[in-house]
Amino acid sequence: MGSYLVADLLARGHEVAVLLRPDSDRQRLGEAYDRLHVIPGALEHLEGLRGALAAFAPDAVVHMAWRGVAGSDRNSPVQAANVADTVGLAVLAADAGARIFVGAGSQAEYGPYDRAIREDDIPRPTTLYGTAKLTAGSMALRLCEERGLRAAWLRIFSTYGPKDADYWLIPSMIRNLRSGQHMALTACEQRWGFCTRVMRLRPSGSRSRKRLRAASSTSAARRRRRCARR
Numbered sequence: 001m002g003s004y005l006v007a008d009l010l011a012r013g014h015e016v017a018v019l020l021r022p023d024s025d026r027q028r029l030g031e032a033y034d035r036l037h038v039i040p041g042a043l044e045h046l047e048g049l050r051g052a053l054a055a056f057a058p059d060a061v062v063h064m065a066w067r068g069v070a071g072s073d074r075n076s077p078v079q080a081a082n083v084a085d086t087v088g089l090a091v092l093a094a095d096a097g098a099r100i101f102v103g104a105g106s107q108a109e110y111g112p113y114d115r116a117i118r119e120d121d122i123p124r125p126t127t128l129y130g131t132a133k134l135t136a137g138s139m140a141l142r143l144c145e146e147r148g149l150r151a152a153w154l155r156i157f158s159t160y161g162p163k164d165a166d167y168w169l170i171p172s173m174i175r176n177l178r179s180g181q182h183m184a185l186t187a188c189e190q191r192w193g194f195c196t197r198v199m200r201l202r203p204s205g206s207r208s209r210k211r212l213r214a215a216s217s218t219s220a221a222r223r224r225r226r227c228a229r230r
Contacts, residue, residue, distance in 0.1 A: 003028040060100035061093035079132035086136035
């Protein structure tokens, strides 16, 4: 979803910076890549990003990176490292002068329910992935409160749409059905809801939009000054 966020911010006049590993696949960014400020690096080496992030001087930081998202990694010890990465990025954001921090959480924080999940349901994760997301969000929000940043942790549910990896459920099912191939499934006893991927950012509501310089662990953005009516 990071590439959709980048495209939306660029369309709204933001200056956007992205944090990319040197060996990252830039295909999802498409033509937008040439309009971005690229900060090479990785969250495992946060201190190495301090100078570049401070130079970019973000107003907002959007954290959408995570290691171990495949099903086989949901109970991997690497999930603990994600917590440290998230908290460390929030610290860097505050040190760089950012005023806003947004992180991507997960429905996995809630754990299984036998009905539609509500936002105020009690989290009860059953995987290390869900536990790490819950912990990372709680710690980042607390740190941002102490440092005076506005913060949000978005618990994102299952999405599908263009640019999805071919091995995810919906894309692989579409591909197999179109080609007449067999689709290996379980007994289909699970109840799972998907939503199509739509990402639209609402205007802030202020008469004069300030720069939204956002730095994200996979992508970052910053907005030029311009005027807008409510």
